[in-house]
Amino acid sequence: MPGASPYRAVEAFLAPIERAVACLGTGKVVVSPGGRAGTGKTHVWSLNGGDGLVLRGGAAGCRFLASMHYRIIPTDPEKYDVQQGRWRVTTLAYLYEFRSPDNEKLWAMHWHPAGKSHATFPHLHLYTVRPDGHFVTPRQTLESAVQWCIEMGAEPQNAQWRTVLAESEGIHQLYRSWSKDPPPAPGR
Numbered sequence: 001m002p003g004a005s006p007y008r009a010v011e012a013f014l015a016p017i018e019r020a021v022a023c024l025g026t027g028k029v030v031v032s033p034g035g036r037a038g039t040g041k042t043h044v045w046s047l048n049g050g051d052g053l054v055l056r057g058g059a060a061g062c063r064f065l066a067s068m069h070y071r072i073i074p075t076d077p078e079k080y081d082v083q084q085g086r087w088r089v090t091t092l093a094y095l096y097e098f099r100s101p102d103n104e105k106l107w108a109m110h111w112h113p114a115g116k117s118h119a120t121f122p123h124l125h126l127y128t129v130r131p132d133g134h135f136v137t138p139r140q141t142l143e144s145a146v147q148w149c150i151e152m153g154a155e156p157q158n159a160q161w162r163t164v165l166a167e168s169e170g171i172h173q174l175y176r177s178w179s180k181d182p183p184p185a186p187g188r
Contacts, residue, residue: 001175002085006072007037013070013089014045016168020143023161024064024154027053039072042092052097057155061101064149066142069093069112088175096145098152107148109140143169 003009035043052065
């Protein structure tokens with residue numbers, strides 16, 4: 001999702017994320033200071049400033065938390081037409097989490113390659129199955145996490161949620177810089 005300026009690239013990056021979140025309810029994607037235009041550093045966006053979103057329906061009272069680390073970078077002239085924009089956003093890490101009404105973690109999708117954890121590969125936590133497990137997965141999109149919330153009982157706030165999520169994820173897949181998932185963790 002290139003943009004003519006760093007600001008426009010971030011806006012293009014966040015717009016589909018905000019549409020996907022709206023499938024679950026009213027939420028605000030809050031960016032770190034400078035996160036809409038600052039180049040040369042890592043930024044973070046978080047759903048409702050880290051508070052997440054309280055869900056409705058069969059998952060009433062459950063909470064969905066989401067955040068992503070990203071960087072604003074120049075586009076690769078070999079991959080992007082200058083008319084599309086000179087800047088784009090690249091994802092560096094993500095955390096999507098589903099919690100029960102009493103704040104118990106039920107599942108989480110993580111990817112934090114530069115983190116302190118040994119699990120630097122994309123992975124899934126199923127806390128009710130194996131609390132300390134890191135189940136290797138392909139990279140997960142925010143849209144897939146939103147769909148998981150709906151499948152866990154969250155009431156969709158948009159009758160066309162499947163279409164919205166497919167379109168939003170399609171935009172991400174069109175402009176992602178990776179086409180294959182990283183190799184599985186050593187020994188797996």
